Every structure is written in C-alpha cells, then in structure tokens.
Amino acid sequence: MRTVRFGVIGCGMMGREFASAAARWCHLPEMDIRPEIVAACSRTSSSTDWFAANVPSVTQVTQDYLDVLANPEVEAVYVAVPHNLHAEIYCAAIAAGKHLLGEKPFGIDLPASQTIGACLAQHPEVFARCASEFPFFPGVQRIGHMLEAEAFGRIIEVNAGFLHASDLDPQKPINWKRMRQFNGEYGSMGDLGMHVCHVPFRAGWRPRDVRAILSDLVTERPDGKGGMAACDTWENATLLCTAYGDDGNTFPLTIKTERIAPGNKNTWYLEILGMRASARWSSRQANTLEVLEYRGGEQVWQVIDMGHEMAYPSITGRILETGFSDVILQMWAAFLYEMEHGTPISRFAGCATPDEAALSHRLFTAALESHRTNSVVPIEDAG
Numbered sequence: 001m002r003t004v005r006f007g008v009i010g011c012g013m014m015g016r017e018f019a020s021a022a023a024r025w026c027h028l029p030e031m032d033i034r035p036e037i038v039a040a041c042s043r044t045s046s047s048t049d050w051f052a053a054n055v056p057s058v059t060q061v062t063q064d065y066l067d068v069l070a071n072p073e074v075e076a077v078y079v080a081v082p083h084n085l086h087a088e089i090y091c092a093a094i095a096a097g098k099h100l101l102g103e104k105p106f107g108i109d110l111p112a113s114q115t116i117g118a119c120l121a122q123h124p125e126v127f128a129r130c131a132s133e134f135p136f137f138p139g140v141q142r143i144g145h146m147l148e149a150e151a152f153g154r155i156i157e158v159n160a161g162f163l164h165a166s167d168l169d170p171q172k173p174i175n176w177k178r179m180r181q182f183n184g185e186y187g188s189m190g191d192l193g194m195h196v197c198h199v200p201f202r203a204g205w206r207p208r209d210v211r212a213i214l215s216d217l218v219t220e221r222p223d224g225k226g227g228m229a230a231c232d233t234w235e236n237a238t239l240l241c242t243a244y245g246d247d248g249n250t251f252p253l254t255i256k257t258e259r260i261a262p263g264n265k266n267t268w269y270l271e272i273l274g275m276r277a278s279a280r281w282s283s284r285q286a287n288t289l290e291v292l293e294y295r296g297g298e299q300v301w302q303v304i305d306m307g308h309e310m311a312y313p314s315i316t317g318r319i320l321e322t323g324f325s326d327v328i329l330q331m332w333a334a335f336l337y338e339m340e341h342g343t344p345i346s347r348f349a350g351c352a353t354p355d356e357a358a359l360s361h362r363l364f365t366a367a368l369e370s371h372r373t374n375s376v377v378p379i380e381d382a383g
C-alpha cells in the first residue's frame with residue numbers, strides 16, 4: 001500500500017471532513033494507496049488545534065502555508081480556504097510540485113481560474129483536481145453508467161441544481177461566503193455551481209450560451225458584533241443554457257444554484273430526460289433513483305433503492321444507505337486512485353478536472369454578463 005503524505009491548508013469544515021475520511025481509510029479494502037495527513041495549516045490556531053488533537057499523524061502545525069509547501073515530507077495538499085485565496089495558494093502549491101486537491105470554485109473568478117490553469121500548464125508533473133463529491137452517490141453513479149451505455153437516446157432536456165435555504169433567515173450572521181471580496185462576484189454560482197456542472201460536463205455536454213437571472217434577496221446581515229454588514233453576493237441564480245453533446249444535437253440545460261430555496265437543506269439534484277430513457281435523483285431522498293425506460297407502450301417511472309453500491313468498493317453492506325461523509329470518502333478514493341493509476345475507475349467516478357472547473361468559470365462569467373445586460377450571452381471557447 002503506497003502512502004501519500006498530505007498537508008491540509010485551511011482546517012475549517014472541509015479540512016476536517018478530509019481528516020475524518022483519511023481516518024477511516026480501512027473502509028476501502030481494495031485501495032492500493034492511502035493518504036496520511038502530516039501537516040495542518042490554518043489562519044487561526046483554533047482550527048489547527050482540532051487537527052493536533054484528532055489527527056495523530058500530524059507533525060507540522062503552522063499558520064503559514066509556505067511552511068507546508070517547504071516540507072519535503074508533504075507530497076500532496078488539500079487546500080480548502082476562502083475563494084479569494086485560491087489562486088495564490090493553489091499556484092504556490094503547484095510551483096512547489098505538490099499534487100493538489102483544491103476546493104471549488106478553483107479560483108474566485110475567471111482571471112484567477114486562468115492563472116491557475118497557466119500554472120498547471122507549466123507543471124504537468126503535478127496532478128490537480130477540483131473537489132466535488134455528489135457524483136459519488138450511488139444513484140448518480142448509476143446515471144453515469146447509463147450515460148456511458150448511451151441509454152438515454154437523444155437528450156430532450158437536463159435540469160440540474162443545488163439548493164440551500166438557511167439564508168431565508170435574515171438574522172443569520174454574515175460570514176465570508178456572503179461577502180463578495182472573499183467569496184467572489186459569482187455569489188451562489190461560485191459556491192454551488194461546480195457541484196452542479198460536474199456530471200453534465202463529464203457527460204460531454206457543453207453550454208453554448210446562457211440566459212441568467214440572478215437575485216440579491218438579502219442585502220445586509222448581522223455582523224456578529226451588534227451591527228449590520230453588507231451582504232453583497234447573489235443568493236440565487238437560474239441559468240438556462242443551450243447545450244450540445246457529441247451527437248451535435250442541442251437541448252435546454254437548466255442550472256440552478258440557490259441559497260434561498262425554502263425548505264431545502266442541501267438538495268443536489270439531476271434530471272435527464274431522453275427519448276429512450278430518463279432518470280432523476282436528488283440528495284433529498286438519497287437512496288432513491290427514478291428511471292423511466294421507454295420501449296413503446298406505457299411510460300412507467302421505476303423507483304430503485306440504491307443502497308451502498310459504491311464506485312470504490314466499501315466494507316459497508318451493499319443494501320445499506322449512503323450519506324455525505326461516505327461520498328467525501330469516495331471522492332478522496334477517486335483523487336488518489338486517479339493520481340496513482342492515471343485514470344479514474346470509471347468515467348463518472350473521477351474528481352472534477354481543472355478544465356471542467358475552467359469551463360464552469362466561463363459559464364458563470366457569461367451568466368453575470370447575461371444578467372447585467374438582460375441578454376443571451378455566448379460561452380467563450382466552448383466549441
């Protein structure tokens with residue numbers, strides 16, 4: 001079993017998810033490669049304290065990410081920091097020759113994404129991927145197998161989205177994700193959009209143009225110090241794209257990223273309607289996949305219980321349910337598997353690529369322009 005020694009830069013919520021996934025690697029009996037976290041870096045000692053207390057393999061704790069990049073023990077890094085720091089830290093890691101799993105949106109905006117892309121082009125020896133875990137739910141993997149088998153026939157339309165609702169509460173205090181200077185102009189598209197684009201882009205579908213409607217529903221929030229602070233990010237975005245696939249046909253692709261979708265906690269959904277088959281899955285009912293296979297006659301939606309049919313085999317019994325931390329573990333398996341073997345175990349069981357992240361930036365940048373100009377905007381370089 002090969003061990004890859006990791007540094008974690010940004011020890012907040014997502015950094016801790018990785019620590020937990022690495023700690024239960026024995027869940028994946030067929031992996032021939034495993035992560036070991038040896039370095040933890042965050043801006044505040046309160047978050048690195050958690051790592052020092054809970055991750056015995058950590059030997060380096062620092063508030064300066066350059067210390068981690070200078071550590072010869074560290075072969076790869078997971079960087080989970082606010083978006084305004086992505087380009088600086090990702091590029092420094094790439095230049096230091098560290099393999100990288102970087103959080104989405106992989107740069108705060110299009111220029112930052114292009115800077116990261118240029119760095120990667122100069123360092124082809126570095127393996128880099130963008131985090132996105134929802135495709136690893138068994139229901140989505142099954143849709144991926146249907147796509148590989150070309151089961152859908154000609155695509156009629158695709159609807160994909162990611163819906164949160166906690167921002168419906170105007171008294172929810174501000175944090176960096178609600179501030180343009182840290183989160184970026186994309187607002188909810190930057191936070192949630194790569195998750196939504198991952199499967200459509202991996203399917204080979206490209207948005208040719210976009211008509212976007214963005215909503216700024218809450219303009220200020222409590223600052224946690226007794227006052228109010230500007231909340232200057234887009235809460236909700238609806239993008240209607242003309243998409244096309246390998247067969248040259250076009251179809252409507254709707255992408256929604258919403259922080260104020262009443263009633264939803266963390267709803268990632270995908271619906272594909274095709275002439276021969278259709279499928280839909282939502283994290284709201286994560287165990288349930290709906291499939292309609294049309295061979296003439298009655299059109300019947302089948303409801304399938306998915307259980308624990310994982311891309312990277314797990315010790316959990318196949319009839320048992322799957323949750324968020326399980327798909328985080330699968331995403332990490334995908335990152336390490338592809339780093340070691342050069343390809344994911346199957347087409348839809350790979351982390352998002354830097355090219356896929358770059359395409360999402362072109363889409364979100366065009367969406368900003370579409371909303372601003374009230375027009376349909378072509379997507380640059382989309383073919």
Ligand SMILES: NC(=O)c1ccc[n+]([C@@H]2O[C@H](COP(=O)([O-])OP(=O)(O)OC[C@H]3O[C@@H](n4cnc5c(N)ncnc54)[C@H](O)[C@@H]3O)[C@@H](O)[C@H]2O)c1
Nearest residue numbers: 010011012013014041042043044047080081082103104131
């Ligand atoms: N994949 C997912 O499902 C998912 C979910 C939430 C967030 N994210 C992404 O993860 C990233 C971080 O989000 P989060 O929710 O973990 O945020 P968070 O606020 O919980 O954590 C961010 C961490 O970065 C640290 N940090 C800030 N500046 C730093 C610096 N200069 N050097 C080192 N550390 C620094 C902070 O101390 C904090 O611990 C973002 O890119 C976000 O979009 C991904």
